[in-house]
Amino acid sequence: MSAVTEQRAMRRGGVRALYAGNARAVVGRGLVATRSSNWVVIASGFFEPVFYLLSLGVGLGAFIGTVTDAAGREIPYAAFIAPALLAVSAMNGAIYDSTWNVFFKMNFGKLYEGMLATSLGPLDIALGEILLALFRGAVYGIGFQIVMQLMGLNLSWWALLAVPAVMLIAFGFAAIGMGVTSYFTTFQQMEWIMFVLTPMFMLSATFFPITVYPEPVQWLVMALPLWHGVELVRGLTTGVVGPELLVHVLYYGVMIAAGLAFTTRRLRALFLD
Amino acid sequence: MTVISATDLVKRYGEVAAVDGVSFEVAPGESFGLLGPNGAGKSTTMRMVGAVSTRTAGELTVLGLDPDEFGPEIRARLGVVPQQDNLDNELRVRENLLTYGRYFGLPRRLIAERADELLEFAQLADRGDAKVDELSGGMKRRLTIARALINEPRILLLDEPTTGLDPQARHILWDRLFRLKEQGTTLLLTTHYMDEAEQLCDRLVVVDHGRIMAEGSPAALIRQYSTREVLEVRFGSERNAAAAAALADVGDRLEVLPDRVLVYADDGEAALVEVTARGLQPLTSLVRRSSLEDVFLRLTGRSLIE
Amino acid sequence: MSSEDRLELRRAAVRPRAFGAWYVTEHHVRIWRRYLGVNVATAIGTPFMFLLAFGIGLGLLVNANAGPGGVDGVSYLVFIAPALIATSAVTIASDEFSYPVMQGLKWNPIYIGMHATPITARQVVDGLVLFVALRVTATTFVYFLIMAAFGGVPAASGVLTVPVATFTALAFGTPLFAYAATLREDRGQFAVVQRVLVLPLTLFSGTLFPLEQLPAFLQPIGWLSPLWHGAELGRVVGYGAERPLWLTAVHLAFLVVLALAGWRLAVRVMRGRLDA
Numbered sequence: 028m029s030a031v032t033e034q035r036a037m038r039r040g041g042v043r044a045l046y047a048g049n050a051r052a053v054v055g056r057g058l059v060a061t062r063s064s065n066w067v068v069i070a071s072g073f074f075e076p077v078f079y080l081l082s083l084g085v086g087l088g089a090f091i092g093t094v095t096d097a098a099g100r101e102i103p104y105a106a107f108i109a110p111a112l113l114a115v116s117a118m119n120g121a122i123y124d125s126t127w128n129v130f131f132k133m134n135f136g137k138l139y140e141g142m143l144a145t146s147l148g149p150l151d152i153a154l155g156e157i158l159l160a161l162f163r164g165a166v167y168g169i170g171f172q173i174v175m176q177l178m179g180l181n182l183s184w185w186a187l188l189a190v191p192a193v194m195l196i197a198f199g200f201a202a203i204g205m206g207v208t209s210y211f212t213t214f215q216q217m218e219w220i221m222f223v224l225t226p227m228f229m230l231s232a233t234f235f236p237i238t239v240y241p242e243p244v245q246w247l248v249m250a251l252p253l254w255h256g257v258e259l260v261r262g263l264t265t266g267v268v269g270p271e272l273l274v275h276v277l278y279y280g281v282m283i284a285a286g287l288a289f290t291t292r293r294l295r296a297l298f299l300d
Numbered sequence: 301m302t303v304i305s306a307t308d309l310v311k312r313y314g315e316v317a318a319v320d321g322v323s324f325e326v327a328p329g330e331s332f333g334l335l336g337p338n339g340a341g342k343s344t345t346m347r348m349v350g351a352v353s354t355r356t357a358g359e360l361t362v363l364g365l366d367p368d369e370f371g372p373e374i375r376a377r378l379g380v381v382p383q384q385d386n387l388d389n390e391l392r393v394r395e396n397l398l399t400y401g402r403y404f405g406l407p408r409r410l411i412a413e414r415a416d417e418l419l420e421f422a423q424l425a426d427r428g429d430a431k432v433d434e435l436s437g438g439m440k441r442r443l444t445i446a447r448a449l450i451n452e453p454r455i456l457l458l459d460e461p462t463t464g465l466d467p468q469a470r471h472i473l474w475d476r477l478f479r480l481k482e483q484g485t486t487l488l489l490t491t492h493y494m495d496e497a498e499q500l501c502d503r504l505v506v507v508d509h510g511r512i513m514a515e516g517s518p519a520a521l522i523r524q525y526s527t528r529e530v531l532e533v534r535f536g537s538e539r540n541a542a543a544a545a546a547l548a549d550v551g552d553r554l555e556v557l558p559d560r561v562l563v564y565a566d567d568g569e570a571a572l573v574e575v576t577a578r579g580l581q582p583l584t585s586l587v588r589r590s591s592l593e594d595v596f597l598r599l600t601g602r603s604l605i606e
Numbered sequence: 607m608s609s610e611d612r613l614e615l616r617r618a619a620v621r622p623r624a625f626g627a628w629y630v631t632e633h634h635v636r637i638w639r640r641y642l643g644v645n646v647a648t649a650i651g652t653p654f655m656f657l658l659a660f661g662i663g664l665g666l667l668v669n670a671n672a673g674p675g676g677v678d679g680v681s682y683l684v685f686i687a688p689a690l691i692a693t694s695a696v697t698i699a700s701d702e703f704s705y706p707v708m709q710g711l712k713w714n715p716i717y718i719g720m721h722a723t724p725i726t727a728r729q730v731v732d733g734l735v736l737f738v739a740l741r742v743t744a745t746t747f748v749y750f751l752i753m754a755a756f757g758g759v760p761a762a763s764g765v766l767t768v769p770v771a772t773f774t775a776l777a778f779g780t781p782l783f784a785y786a787a788t789l790r791e792d793r794g795q796f797a798v799v800q801r802v803l804v805l806p807l808t809l810f811s812g813t814l815f816p817l818e819q820l821p822a823f824l825q826p827i828g829w830l831s832p833l834w835h836g837a838e839l840g841r842v843v844g845y846g847a848e849r850p851l852w853l854t855a856v857h858l859a860f861l862v863v864l865a866l867a868g869w870r871l872a873v874r875v876m877r878g879r880l881d882a
Binding site: 313350352353354363364365370371372373374375376377378380382384386387388389390391395399400402403404405451 | 611612615616618619620621622623625626629630632633636637640714715716718719720721722723724725726880881882
């Protein structure tokens with residue numbers, strides 16, 4: 028390799044071209060925009076999982092009765108499903124913020140073009156957007172936890188750790204989501220995201236234990252990120268805590284690292300090459 | 301015999317009169333312009349002629365029919381090039397022509413033939429399969445014109461046809477429009493560019509605040525409202541007003557703008573000699589022929605492009 | 607103008623006046639075909655997933671608790687199949703009648719382009735409604751076939767779940783269409799409508815469980831939901847559920863009246879936008 032190409036490769040490989048260390052500016056802009064946006068939109072985000080909980084936990088719960096949890100106890104269906112809804116809403120929020128929202132800003136609002144004309148780099152934008160997504164995720168997570176507490180669905184003090192767990196889940200999905208979004212050019216292509224997410228939502232031990240499936244299917248579900256998220260939060264809110272929870276945390280650690288590496292790579296391809 | 305006839309045309313939105321008593325007539329094959337600044341009521345007039353906006357008062361006939369009653373009949377014989385492109389971004393270039401032709405109820409085979417001819421005309425023959433987003437601004441505008449011609453319209457309505465285009469793209473577009481004019485298509489266009497009006501219009505009206513200020517051919521308007529030549533002198537933004545006071549009786553008329561002084565005179569060079577003879581030394585000076593910009597300035601006291 | 611000329615002018619608009627709405631539908635179909643891949647994958651994949659998740663997974667829990675044949679006299683799968691068909695129809699309608707409407711008026715104003723031709727504002731509306739009706743019917747027919755293949759729709763009249771679903775989709779969709787056409791700026795209104803209107807109307811509509819399972823104060827939400835009326839109507843034709851005749855008539859009337867009222871309103875709003 029000649030000296031010139033080597034130097035070039037080094038520069039291209041570096042993070043400095045992508046990151047000005049100023050993700051705060053992007054977060055700041057996002058918070059200002061939130062303040063001037065419709066508060067109804069923000070408030071309505073809180074109701075989504077609550078409606079699910081009322082409908083499925085109460086309505087369907089009356090129909091189903093109790094479910095056997097990981098420790099072999101019979102717990103009310105609402106207590107079984109509530110942590111899953113919390114994990115799912117963290118996933119949906121993060122996916123919405125990192126896909127639809129980013130897609131819109133990228134293709135219609137041209138917001139990023141303006142930001143990139145300043146000293147900000149693509150990684151500042153990516154991190155800023157992800158931090159915003161986490162912030163929103165935490166706010167909604169706390170709201171839902173309060174509802175769970177009021178309905179008596181937190182069965183253990185470990186439930187206090189559910190909010191950090193929710194942020195971990197949101198981080199994982201947001202990191203991957205942004206990279207995936209960078210491939211899309213039309214609204215309709217975005218529907219593929221729903222095509223992937225909906226089955227995961229339905230099958231990841233959200234509505235019923237995966238023991239209803241044959242073993243090979245169970246292994247398949249256990250490979251999916253949402254299952255780890257659901258099991259992690261459920262372990263905490265129902266108080267079935269063991270070393271297996273650390274496996275779920277590790278899964279998300281890897282997912283976040285891989286997602287950030289992937290997204291950074293894509294941003295470089297999009298904005299710098 | 302006219303194809304468009306407007307008498308005391310009014311369009312009000314609540315209290316605001318966007319068009320406030322406009323009258324004009326357009327003959328077949330004529331190229332007629334509405335010249336005025338943004339917000340003068342040109343686009344609103346175009347929408348009424350295009351039978352997509354009902355008038356508040358006055359008379360209007362297009363091709364002998366009342367647009368409020370015979371919208372589809374009139375629109376079937378119009379071609380419309382809107383100010384904001386509304387090509388379908390989800391379809392490809394040629395597909396845009398095909399779907400648009402269907403709205404006129406034309407048979408598919410006829411549309412396909414015309415689409416190929418029109419792509420040729422719009423110099424887009426090799427771009428038929430391109431996505432609309434991949435086209436430049438000038439290409440999009442030419443495609444919009446091609447699309448407006450798919451029904452072989454009797455009248456082509458062009459709303460600010462070259463706004464936002466670079467000079468080269470504008471000249472290509474003017475050339476295409478000139479060919480249509482030669483083929484006998486009636487053109488009705490709005491513009492706030494005087495050079496465009498001079499290039500394309502046989503006759504025009506100057507519009508401001510929803511009213512017509514003057515009417516005539518570009519040459520006649522210039523003759524009537526301006527001198528043959530104009531001397532533009534700059535003394536620096538601080539000193540223009542003082543210099544103008546000293547020049548009050550030079551030429552036929554003076555206009556003092558923030559950055560320069562315009563001296564209207566039939567002989568610009570002679571006026572410049574007179575300026576220096578009075579001991580004034582302009583930083584720059586320019587002698588040019590009068591344009592529609594000068595007509596507009598005279599009529600309204602304002603520039604066309606703010 | 608000579609009278610011959612006038613006649614020629616009239617003639618030019620005869621076909622668009624008669625078939626304009628259909629030309630608009632053609633346009634939507636052409637765009638729909640561009641995304642054939644995701645559309646077909648979703649149309650086939652979703653019912654299988656529903657079968658797997660609700661029919662088998664949730665069904666095990668429900669049947670274990672209520673005993674087989676415990677829900678309205680039939681298995682859980684049979685109970686929910688007509689409701690799932692109607693739910694999918696509503697999802698399509700709420701997709702098509704929200705953002706795309708704003709896109710056609712604002713972001714990529716193709717409706718304005720259509721209206722510059724002989725197409726009228728009413729035909730722009732009719733064309734989209736017709737397209738959505740076609741798309742919903744085609745998709746729900748696929749759902750019906752898959753559900754029926756797994757024993758989810760036992761009655762001979764089961765195929766009627768498809769037109770029932772189409773009516774449900776329009777009853778849900780045309781009022782949304784009218785609302786979407788009023789919007790001039792996107793301030794997240796669709797997200798709000800989705801969360802505080804569409805979602806509760808979907809969740810509290812007796813699709814996954816009988817409406818009576820809900821606390822009394824939540825049940826009126828179901829009465830107002832086109833989905834509840836559509837699901838109940840679907841059950842009558844899907845497995846011959848025993849419902850009073852008057853109630854079935856109310857379900858049908860509710861759907862038809864709402865669909866027509868929304869449609870009319872959409873035409874009015876669209877006239878205001880395009881003919882102003």
